[in-house]
Amino acid sequence: MVKSEFIAKLATEFPHFNQRQVESMVEFVLRTMSMGLASGKRVEIRGLGSLHTKHIKPRIAMNPQTRKPIQTRGRKKIYYRASKLLRKTLNPDIDIN
Template sequence: MKRSDIVRSIQVKFKRLSVADSVAMINNISNHLADALANGDRVEIRGFGTFQTRIHAPKITTNPRTGKKIHLPSRKTILFRPSPRLIKKMNEA
């Protein structure tokens, strides 16, 4: 499902919203999510799941093609844990 599909489904459900309002709403939600995660906050959407950042420590690994050792710096990744309700709904579909 793409962003445009979500906009269309919002349009079907909330007929009074314009396309611009629907796009603005989705952009606003995704911007708030991104800002919170960038600040290291945990974002919980009840009935859907939890987003949080995880910091991976720096490490030295081997390049499988060349066999040379390379240094990987620390990095942040996003961890999503679905809620039990979302898992149940997914399994029933």
């Protein structure tokens, strides 16, 4: 499901909001989550999962074209962990603890 499908589904589920209002709310939620992640906070949505960032240290890597070593910069990487409820829903036959 892409964002536009999600917005359309929400708009039909909540008819007292028009499509533009639903789109504004979804944009606000996503922007707030992005700002939280950018500032190093953990974002958790119960029943779905959590997102958090980790800092990746600079390292020496190999340029695949020239085979020369290059220094990479440190960066933040996003990690997602599915909730137990979601994992259980996706895999009902597996015992998840």
